[in-house]
Amino acid sequence: MKRIDKNSRRSRAVVVGNMVYLGGQVATDKAADIRVQTRETLHKIDELLTEAGSSRDKLVSATIWLKTMDDYEGMNEIWDSWIDPENPPTRACGEVRMADDDFRVEIIATAMI
Incomplete structure (x- = not known):
């Protein structure tokens, strides 16, 4: 098992065998609209997948x-x-109350390596 970008509360990603599990990813710019926040979030996912040896x-x-x-x-x-x-x-999408009211989107992903 490999933990990527961890602290005492969470890991942004965990590799187990040939799978990588990403925690919820959010945008950096909390003031941005949904398109910018989605783009930033997906960029973070790309970076984590690459670090884990995977891709979208x-x-x-x-x-x-x-x-x-x-x-x-x-x-x-x-x-x-x-x-x-x-x-x-596969994909699910729903409306939730965000941990920070400025976040418009959060994405959790799982991929093969």
Whole structure:
């Protein structure tokens, strides 16, 4: 088992065997709109997958939390341009109360290595 970017509370990713499990990733710019926050979040996912020895075309599943379903279309616009259409993961998307009210999207992902 390999833990990536850990502290006493969490690891941003954990590699177990040939799988990598990413914790919830959020944007850096909390003042940005849904498109920018989604783009930043997916960039973080790309970085973690690369560090773990994987990539977005090996995604198995993704869970997407939105602050409001009003952001669904904007998030999907960025998601659809990022995801490998030949290898889409399973996906769930829902509206939740975020830990920080400025976050508009949080994405949890699992991928093969």
